[in-house]
Amino acid sequence: MSLSPSPGESEPNGGRSERRSLLGLPRPELERAVAPLVDRTFRARQIYDALYRRGVSRFADMTDLSLELRGALEDRFEVAPPRAVLRERSADGSSKALLELADGATIEAVAIPDGRRMTLCLSSQAGCGLACRFCVTGFWGAGRNLDSGEIVGQALALREGVKPPFEGLNLVFMGMGEPLQNLDEVARSLEIFSEFISWRRITVSTAGVIPGIERMASWERRPNLAVSLHAPDDERRGRLMPINRTYPLDDLLAALKAYPLERGRKVTIEYLLVRDFNDAPGDADLLVERLAGLDCKVNLIPVNPDPVLGARMVPPDPRVSESFRARLKQRGCLATLRRRRGDDVSAACGQLRAPGRPPRGFRHSRWLAGVERG
């Protein structure tokens, strides 16, 4: 693991200026914003392509625009992607960035090489209020919603080594926050991303916010949907994820079954494997029963331990994880076991940002007592 500020990151952030940010405006909004300055409507398209197709963030470098227009844009607008304050690179090539926003809030974004492609893992909130017991972001508590500029800006900030910026990318909203609790801004960012990246290559991951799933189900074009399930019954899921008390499993699974899927697509079920908690052969059987009738694939993720999560949040022995996967498969359930990647870059949610603010005051001892009983 190496910690190194990347080139060009020494300038001060400067805070929010009076100029309006162009980043994150979907094309019709950008067209309206620059309309008073341009002679032809296609100029807006040129600016849009410079920002997102070519990754140009300085108006001065938009050389297909006249000098005069570049100057006028500079006077009124800015393009300020979040600034990387820390980058960690792991041996497998994953690179995680801690990004600072204009108001000083920090978020994480990760670039994960994926064969010849690149997957970017983006945050939707600067924190998370859901308090999932296995999640370091949840441990530190809620933070504000990101706006669409801060969401697309993460992709631009990660673009080092990712050229051209957006084509050839997979996007997953599996960074900090709950995307379906910030669906308006996530939707605006998707409007932009989907002009450059196929919907099939974009995945939104939710802890199970049913109204958000229903809203997305009504869209004309939809990203793939991933759901953090993590336990085969309400009792254990409720202990891991307080949101299960609001949206219990039966209701959640019904909403997933109603989510329209494109041909060949499946809902991804994420299932965290926690040693001696949800990794027994009987749990695999229960999970298969629960998922009956849902067109899905299961992604098994051995939990990534962290000091703030307590001593019981440990992954099963690799052989146990593998036999859990094999048992799902025997019972006709598509399942993959996530290779452990990026462990050396603190790649689980919130682990890079963790220090620097007081925790919400988790009562691990109480939760663990529950585990002992269970």
Ligand code: SAH
């Ligand atoms: N709120 C959304 C997206 C953020 S979490 C959701 O719940 O899906 C993204 C994924 O990271 C989730 O599947 C979550 O379970 C996983 N994750 C969080 N903490 C983890 C840890 N300690 N080890 C492994 N995966 C973790």
